Amino acid sequence: MPRKVDHRERRELLADALMRLAAAEGLEKVSLRHVAAEAGVSTGMVQHYFRTKDEMMTFAYDMVTDRILERSMAASPPETPREVVRSLLLQVLPLDETRRLENHVMLAFLAYAAVKPSIASELREPAAAMRGFLADKLREAGAGHVDPERAAAGLLALVDGLGLQVLSQQYAEEQAVAALDAQLALLFGRP
């Protein structure tokens, strides 16, 4: 009896192929046909799962977000709000091959979204959810000297910016971690 096809797994296989291509060549050159070739499947199979390139990109974006959260939770049993925030944001920074690849894709994705408003609207909800999560942690930590929403927005922007700088080789990985820790000290106080 043939094994039941795991559609989620298939989609992830294709999204991973998209990510490898995006990291190597940028997203603009990527087509459903290229992804099929990279994944070693037919173009028809790709089209069965994703009608358009944008649909596939949105799926890949969500997949990366989920993986960041999963790794963050696996890495540290949530203790203080500050530790939860640090653990999460370290999973966002491009500090190993997996995260470098993810950052490449996120960056290519954002550059693509900047010229494609239809894609941009897909990003708003996960970005707002992430800011909301960080703001809650600041509230839990009793960081009364800052506006939690604005501080959360700034913290997320800082990590996005550090990722950009590490990826484009303007800034070293360990310096990025030090800059993140300096910001956490400003927001949460010294650990």
Place this chain on the structure above:
Amino acid sequence: MPRKVDHRERRELLADALMRLAAAEGLEKVSLRHVAAEAGVSTGMVQHYFRTKDEMMTFAYDMVTDRILERSMAASPPETPREVVRSLLLQVLPLDETRRLENHVMLAFLAYAAVKPSIASELREPAAAMRGFLADKLREAGAGHVDPERAAAGLLALVDGLGLQVLSQQYAEEQAVAALDAQLALLFGRP
């Protein structure tokens, strides 16, 4: 007598054509031939000024950096270190059409640099100069509760990240300014 050709002006004309194309279509599709067509000149003329696409991109990057500094100095007579920093960083954020275009190009440029190490090395010096400038202002302001170098790196990353978020429409312009002001308050104290 024919007017002497202003080579600097010509280069800027071509770099501006590159920027319009990069903003509309992304940098990967841009070639010397496309830039020539956009600028309304021959491909040979473009090649006279720039041997390669990368050379033209590096020139455009430096040009944008210079323009940001010029606008920042024109916008406000330098008063307190905090005001100098705020004025400069507001010129980096994508708050009008000119700055949106610049942010598009910078973002496309960084995404390109992320997959092209030869370009990335060109970015290191201006990025370090900008961090150094911000660190000096923090020292001048006597912000003794932070490490100036790390706080400067964080501040620059925060503005890069906010630019990314505004451009990809995850975050509104006025929210980005508020997040920047919140960070300045953390670093310099309330105004």
